[in-house]
Amino acid sequence: MDHPPVALDNSQLELPEAPAAGLGRLAAALRRPNRATLLILPTLLFLGCFLVAPYVNMLVMSFRNPSTTAVFAPGFTVANYAKALTDPYYLGVLAQTILLGAVTTAICAVVAYPVAYHLARTRSRWRGLLYVGVLSPLLIGVVIRCYGWIILLANNGLINNAVKKLGLASHGLPLMYNSFGVAVGLVHVFLPFMILPILSAIQSIDPALEDAARSLGASRARTMLRVVIPLSLPGVQSGAILVFVLSISAYVIPILLGALKVKLMPTLVIQLLIDAFLWPFGAALAFILAATGGLVVYLFIRATARLMHGMA
Amino acid sequence: MTKVTINGLTKRFGATTAVDDLSIEIGEGELVSLLGPSGCGKTTTLRSIAGFVEPDSGRILFDGLDVTAFPPERRNIGMVFQNYALFPHMTVRENLRFGLEMRRVARKEMNDRIGAVLDIVQLAGLEDRYPRELSGGQQQRVALARGLVIEPAVLLLDEPLANLDAKLREDMRFFIRSLQKRVGITTVYVTHDQAEAMVISDRIVVMFDGRIRQVGNATEIYAHPVSRDVADFIGLSNFIEGQVNARSEAGCYVVETSLGKISCRSALTLGAGESALVMVRPESIQLSREAPANGVANVITGQVRDRFYLGNIAGYRIACGDGSVLQVQEEPWHAGAVGDAVWCVFERDLAWIIRR
Numbered sequence: 001m002d003h004p005p006v007a008l009d010n011s012q013l014e015l016p017e018a019p020a021a022g023l024g025r026l027a028a029a030l031r032r033p034n035r036a037t038l039l040i041l042p043t044l045l046f047l048g049c050f051l052v053a054p055y056v057n058m059l060v061m062s063f064r065n066p067s068t069t070a071v072f073a074p075g076f077t078v079a080n081y082a083k084a085l086t087d088p089y090y091l092g093v094l095a096q097t098i099l100l101g102a103v104t105t106a107i108c109a110v111v112a113y114p115v116a117y118h119l120a121r122t123r124s125r126w127r128g129l130l131y132v133g134v135l136s137p138l139l140i141g142v143v144i145r146c147y148g149w150i151i152l153l154a155n156n157g158l159i160n161n162a163v164k165k166l167g168l169a170s171h172g173l174p175l176m177y178n179s180f181g182v183a184v185g186l187v188h189v190f191l192p193f194m195i196l197p198i199l200s201a202i203q204s205i206d207p208a209l210e211d212a213a214r215s216l217g218a219s220r221a222r223t224m225l226r227v228v229i230p231l232s233l234p235g236v237q238s239g240a241i242l243v244f245v246l247s248i249s250a251y252v253i254p255i256l257l258g259a260l261k262v263k264l265m266p267t268l269v270i271q272l273l274i275d276a277f278l279w280p281f282g283a284a285l286a287f288i289l290a291a292t293g294g295l296v297v298y299l300f301i302r303a304t305a306r307l308m309h310g311m312a
Numbered sequence: 313m314t315k316v317t318i319n320g321l322t323k324r325f326g327a328t329t330a331v332d333d334l335s336i337e338i339g340e341g342e343l344v345s346l347l348g349p350s351g352c353g354k355t356t357t358l359r360s361i362a363g364f365v366e367p368d369s370g371r372i373l374f375d376g377l378d379v380t381a382f383p384p385e386r387r388n389i390g391m392v393f394q395n396y397a398l399f400p401h402m403t404v405r406e407n408l409r410f411g412l413e414m415r416r417v418a419r420k421e422m423n424d425r426i427g428a429v430l431d432i433v434q435l436a437g438l439e440d441r442y443p444r445e446l447s448g449g450q451q452q453r454v455a456l457a458r459g460l461v462i463e464p465a466v467l468l469l470d471e472p473l474a475n476l477d478a479k480l481r482e483d484m485r486f487f488i489r490s491l492q493k494r495v496g497i498t499t500v501y502v503t504h505d506q507a508e509a510m511v512i513s514d515r516i517v518v519m520f521d522g523r524i525r526q527v528g529n530a531t532e533i534y535a536h537p538v539s540r541d542v543a544d545f546i547g548l549s550n551f552i553e554g555q556v557n558a559r560s561e562a563g564c565y566v567v568e569t570s571l572g573k574i575s576c577r578s579a580l581t582l583g584a585g586e587s588a589l590v591m592v593r594p595e596s597i598q599l600s601r602e603a604p605a606n607g608v609a610n611v612i613t614g615q616v617r618d619r620f621y622l623g624n625i626a627g628y629r630i631a632c633g634d635g636s637v638l639q640v641q642e643e644p645w646h647a648g649a650v651g652d653a654v655w656c657v658f659e660r661d662l663a664w665i666i667r668r
Contacts, residue, residue, distance in 0.1 A: 206395065206397060208393045208394075208395060208397035209397050209399060209400075211362075211364055211384070211391070211393070211397065212391065212393060212397040212398075212399070212458075213399075213410070214363075214364070214383070214384040214385050215362060215384050215385075215389055215390070215391035215459075215468075216385075216390075216410050216411035216414055216458070216462060217385045217388075217411055217414035217415055217462065218385055218410070218414050219383075219385055222414065226410070227399060230401050231399075231400065231401055308401075
């Protein structure tokens with residue numbers, strides 16, 4: 001799997017209650033410690049040390065003055081954010097990243113839905129095998145998976161050799177080192193994150209509802225459009241959020257399948273941090289990506305909530 | 313109104329035969345119940361009529377039109393499911409409108425029909441509620457309304473009352489029956505509850521192992537069952553084994569049993585010496601505390617072994633001379649104590665011979 005250096009805090013998306021309320025309850029529990037509270041302490045410590053603290057550190061870093069001789073110079077500034085948000089180059093990369101994430105998410109949803117529906121409704125004894133098939137992208141390391149795609153998609157890879165031999169395109173097709181190649185790699189690995197939530201949403205729909213729709217005169221297609229898909233929207237929603245958030249923060253796949261020809265925020269941030277050594281500016285870009293991603297997710301939830309109005 | 317004909321319907325699931333060469337004709341406006349234990353094929357039969365199950369052989373005709381190859385959406389059926397299957401993301405009105413939209417009914421007519429059917433099921437005013445905001449009984453009536461508003465050829469009900477509590481279930485039986493009569497729609501009703509089938513049906517089809525065992529109205533099924541399993545499935549029975557002694561008059565026989573001679577009726581033609589099973593319902597037997605006068609058809613002597621009080625009746629288990637036990641029910645105000653000597657008295661017309 002991709003382990004993105006800059007990621008939205010996924011766990012926050014699934015918190016059932018507002019963080020403030022959760023903290024209040026936690027504080028109350030800590031005043032009267034009991035065994036149950038003690039059980040979550042290791043996790044809290046771990047998250048505090050390795051998630052919250054680095055985030056805070058990055059956030060502070062993004063307001064530092066840049067320096068050519070040290071990690072940062074003394075004093076604080078908002079110049080990093082100002083530069084990132086006014087320079088068309090960085091805004092372009094941000095837009096490209098969000099767009100690629102959205103396209104990946106959309107393709108995943110379209111590809112995943114039939115698979116999820118089939119898995120949810122099938123009573124075949126090969127069901128278990130199908131499950132393994134769905135999870136298979138996650139069973140292979142990201143580098144190996146990408147080299148597999150390189151063998152297929154490269155300019156002199158399997159597909160292009162076949163295309164050239166068959167005389168379909170004399171110079172082959174541009175399948176890699178572009179957004180297409182990156183999208184293929186992203187869709188492949190993130191498909192399970194779309195299939196599984198949709199699958200569980202469809203499983204919770206009583207098959208009798210489909211029978212009822214048919215008995216009322218709806219064809220199979222109409223039944224899907226009017227009953228199954230609307231009722232499985234919560235699954236599509238959570239799958240879409242997961243895939244989108246993972247896609248915009250993916251690093252290894254864009255590097256291997258896009259080289260540096262596809263400019264995306266995560267690759268750019270790493271370039272700035274490691275190659276250019278611009279820690280404050282890199283940190284600011286990372287937070288802009290996180291904030292934009294969060295905003296997109298928020299708007300998406302708002303938009304889909306209206307669609308799901310009235311549902312249990 | 314539509315006549316439904318089922319002709320030689322057979323459906324196998326793997327090695328098991330769910331429905332085995334089933335044929336029946338359901339008249340216009342008739343309400344027929346399919347009654348039987350779970351796994352008897354009644355639901356498979358219903359789902360075949362609906363079009364959800366593709367039969368291996370046999371034909372289904374609506375008014376002479378062969379619909380066997382039609383998908384459910386082209387059969388013009390109204391179906392009510394055990395768990396109602398209301399669309400949870402739609403309000404009551406939207407649920408009712410669904411079938412009308414599929415039929416491209418004009419908006420004005422749509423609203424008129426929804427209003428009318430909601431009046432019939434007494435749900436006017438709840439149009440904008442979601443199913444989860446309704447009680448079980450209300451959901452049940454929405455499901456009925458949704459099936460009826462499309463004015464289907466046939467109404468199919470699959471254990472529609474199974475999820476309601478006992479009290480409401482009894483009310484809904486009468487409600488469904490009067491609604492069906494008022495609308496005058498041909499109806500097939502699947503249930504495993506014999507009382508429900510008896511209250512609601514014009515005719516009852518008793519099914520076992522995918523086959524029809526008996527077809528008749530409630531009285532025929534209860535008083536004159538054709539086989540021991542039908543008698544056992546519907547109500548309590550006493551069974552007394554014996555041999556036919558003589559035929560007294562048309563349809564009347566005397567059977568020699570270990571409890572003595574029993575006069576009884578039968579639809580069967582039986583010869584002397586043929587073995588026979590006599591069925592007597594517990595409530596057909598009267599308990600007498602003293603020896604009855606001569607002239608009574610059947611008398612069996614015994615001793616009260618158990619007595620239990622159920623409010624509306626009192627039940628007895630009577631130990632008879634040959635060691636067998638008779639079940640008897642009578643009005644609860646009769647006194648009776650364990651150990652009492654009693655005479656079990658019943659009329660010839662209430663003893664019924666079943667072929668063994």
